[in-house]
Amino acid sequence: MKHYIEFELKNTFGYSIGMIVGGLLPLMLAISGYHASNDIEQNRELAEMTFTMCLPMIPLGLVMLPFTIAFAKDIEEGISIRFSLFGYTKLKQLFAKFISILFMVSGICLLYFLVLQVVLPLPVPSLAALLLMIFGILIVTISFYFLAFTIAWFFKGFNTVQGIAMVAYFGIAILTGTIGSFEFTGIMKKISDFIPFNSFRMELANHWTTTSFDMSNVFVHLVVFMVFTILLFCIANIYSIKK
Template sequence: MWAYIRFELKNTLGYPIAMIVGGVLPLVLVLSNYHATGHAALDQATAKGVFVTLLPMVPLGLVILPFTISFARDMTSGITNRLALFGYTLTRQLLAKFIAVLLLVLSMTTLYWVVLSQMLPLPKLSLLALVMIYLSMICLAGGLYLLAFAIAQVFEGFNMIQGIAMMCYFGIAFTTGSMGVSQVPAGVTQLSRWIPFKIFRETLRAQWQGQQLAGFQDELLQMGVFILITFALYGLAKRYRHLKKRPV
């Protein structure tokens, strides 16, 4: 299985936008949005704000764009079907791809935390806060992975899938406030509440304020609901593709 995971890591890393959007961009956005004032308390509050706001951009960038587009490229070129003929079934491919993507997400999350904790006046993260961050990244990566797979299954053609993936990436980023947009239509706000970026940020802020378990249970519940919704979309997409392939 490890050979498959290494193959999928190379496959994902072969799409440069993965590291740019999922790794470099969140760091650049944090540093460009942080401006020191010389006031210790205000600077720390600003640092915490930009840190928690842009941290969910790591799984969003690493999953929605590189995975969706690389998987679409493989399907369009017939690589997915050819690999299945040699025993690398679609189920194994999906598992290996998810593990590869998850390793990237956890690695970039660690880099994000280590670099910014040295460059910004951030308070130290407790062990519980670190557990919460990594568990949240795993949940977000899982839900976004299912969503990405649904996109790649429903739409056809590399350009079409790439365009839909871009729309989803920027749509989620803007509606959840990750790109600095604070005011969006009420209907869009209601929709964005199903994406657990906001509750993750609020829970991490509470951790920094010493409220050790405040909101953690609510966050896990919302993460679970998010995964269930994306799993339902995954199931519908898989069923749609099966029906479409079935001869009339």
């Protein structure tokens, strides 16, 4: 299993577009988006908002693009089936891919945190804020992991999956205000609110140095979104088996 996880890591790291949009882009946007003023308190608040605004881009970019595309390629080339013949069942493949994705997202998030702690006037976050940051990113990563599997399994053809993964990435980025600033109404507003980026960002930024605060609302929002993606995954899996 160790060697298979290493294979998955190399496979995912091999897509440079994912490293750019999930690793380099959030860092560059955070640094370029911060503009200091003469007000120290205002600078601190702006740094916190800038950090939290770009943080969810890491799992979004790393999971939705390279992982979805890599898995679609494995399916099309029959690599997943060949691994099954060597004892790596679908469940084991799911586990190995998740560990590799989690390792990659954790590493990039840690690098993002350390660099911006040096570059921006960010105060040291409280333990409560750190816990929200860690578990929030973990839940978002799991959510996109199942969504990526759903796309790769349900849609056929590498090019089709690649296109849908790109649409999903930019769609989520636009709906959550990560790219651009749009005022949505109607169904688009409901979809935008359902994706837990904004609630996670605001909760983290507003309680950056707060030693204790109620996280129940944001965690409920995160978990509901995760359950929704798991349900989509189950539906796609059942459809795949029946077909």
